[in-house]
Each structure stands twice: as C-alpha cells, then as structure tokens.
Amino acid sequence: MASSSLLVVVSSCPTKKDEIEAVLGKDWDRPTGAGVGRVSHDVTTATNMYIDHLVASIAPIAPDKTQPKPLKGLKIVADCANGATSVVAPEALRRAGAEVLVINASPDGYNINKKAGSTHPEQLQAMVKASGAVMGVAFDGDADRCLAVDEDGNMVNGDQVMGILARAKKREGKLNHDTLVVTVMSNLGLKLALKDMGIATVETNVGDRYVLEEMLKGDYSLGGEQSGHVINREFATTGDGTLTALTLCNEVVKSGKSLKQLAADFPQLPQQLINVPNVDKKAAPTNAKVQDAVAQEEKLLGSTGRVLLRPSGTEPLVRVMVEAETQQQADEVCQRLAAVVAEELAI
Secondary structure (H helix, E strand, O other), X not given: OHHHHHHHHHHOOOOOHXXXXXXXXXXOOOOOHHHHOOOOOOHHHHHHHHHHHHHHOOOOOOOOOOOOOOOOOOEEEEEOOOOOOOOHHHHHHHHOOOEEEEEOOOOOOOOOOOOOHHHOOHHHHHHHHHHXXXXXXXXXXXXXXXXXXXXXXOEEOHHHHHHHHHHHHHHOOOOHHHEEEEEOOXXXXXXXXXXXXXXXXXXXXXXXXXXXXXXXXXXXXXXXXXXXXXXXXXXXXXXXXXXXXXXHHHHHHHHOOOHXXXXXXXXXXXXXXEEEEOEOHHHOOXXXXXXXXXXXXXXXXXXXXXXXXXXXXXXXXXXEEEEOOOHHHHHHHHHHHHHHHHHHOEO
C-alpha cells in the first residue's frame, strides 16, 4: 500500500519537480520483501505504441486504417548518439515513409554521446554530404533534443528549428496566441525574424522546466531552447527529439523547400560568449560600474544587438554574451564587458 501511495503522489504532479522532491524528502513506510511487489513489462508493445503515437502526429491513421506516408521520398540520415532513440527514431521515420540511413545506434552502455549525436555532429555532417541525403537529424543520448543538418552539411540549430516549426504551426492555426516560448539564450536573430512574421516571443530563464512552466502558465503550444530541446504541447509534455525530427521533416515535405531554404529565413546574429572566472557572480546585477558598462554597450548596439550577463548556476563565474550585426563588433563589445566584470567583481 505504501508504494501505491507514492505512485499516486508522483503521477498527480508530473511537472512540479519541487513538490515531488518535497514529498520524497518526507518519511514514509517503505515496503520490504514480498511487499515490494513485482514489475512486469512488454518492451515490444510499449515501443510500438510509442512509435505509433509519434508517427500519428504527422500522419493520422485514415478511416480505412491505412497509415499515410508523408515522408515518402525523403532520404535522411539519423544520428542516434548510441542512446535512447536508437530503436525508436529510425523506425518512426521509416513508418512515416522516409528512407533512413542510421549511424551511432548501437548502445553498449558506455558509448552514449561518444563522438556522436547532437553534441558531436561532425560524422552526421559528413554522412549527409557523402550519401546525397536531403537532410540529417542528430539526437542526444536521452532523446529530448534534436538538431539538424541541411543538404550541404550545415548545422541547423535549435533556434532555427523552433522558428521553422513556429511558422508552420501559425500557418495551420495551431500556434497558441501566435507566440513561441524561448530562453534568454535564444539568438536575437530568431526573435527579429519571428516578429516580421507576426509571431511574438516570451523569454524564460535557461532550462526546459522554466520553458514548460511558462507554456502552461500562458497556454502556449510551442517552446524550447537553442540546444534543440523543443516542447510541442500538442503531442507531448516535455522535449522529444524524435517528435521534433518528424515534425521538421514533415515541414520540409509540406513546404516544398529544402531545409537550407527554410533555415535561411531565421538568420543568426554573430555571437560571442566569454566566461569570466573567479568573480562574485551574485554582485553582477547590482554593481553600478558593471551595469553602467552594460547600458553603454547596449546603447551602442541599438536594436540590432544585445548583451546578456548570466551568473553560472554551479561555478564562481559570470557568462558575458553579446550579439551584434558583425562578428567583430560582437567580439569587441564582449571583450570590453568581460574586462569590466573581471575588474569590478574580482574575489
């Protein structure tokens, strides 16, 4: 009975991590021996049900029970990072009709993300170009992220993926409040492009939990991070790399454009990031000289650039990020601000 009570508490608060952690910290009667119970599972059935759900997101089963093949004719490469998508992603893409070349889909418990997947896309980029595929998709080990590669081997980052999907949802009347939820790390280029398309953006702190909280609060349907962690609330309550890949591939087919053409509509402003170590990170928001320096640089950048000072959550450092019209300008502004932070906040 005690184990059942715990399951009820956790399942009733699937997105409230703080509340779940509070419950786990309390004393409760733990079952022992036979009272623990037994667990049985059917991997094949569960996997197939999950794949069916994913494929149905772009190809609902017809009244005659046939499964449409919206990705028929699309040749893609899938890099599964030797992780959780190794079985699901290739099969889902194939069931949707795509011709799929698979790499890094042989997990052995040690090779997850090892020179593979979204954090190491070099192999995928080479394979797309060598195979003549129209695009490639790269997942991370735990399957919540997806980045892409166009036909020339160029990376398409999470901001561009979100932009493409947000525009598609708006076209179909499924982008709630015509708004995309992003984090403070999303490139200004994305926000400017979306603004021209009549799509607003709402910013949150870095972290998918904050993105989801804002989505639930404002009833938004799409949000995510520059890393490729995209939350599509129409079909999921968290990031799902395979779902992102399917919807992205589907938009390539429906639009009649290449991924390179779609991504070009969401140009990224040049960016520079400097981590300033050994500083009092808590003082960054209140130090007058630091804030004055930020204000001066923001005035210089105008509406075509921005400055972000972000204290690290785990280290004694401040991250200084600058976006500008040119890489040289971004580099110069970032270096000036990093010098001020280092001098004024030194410990």
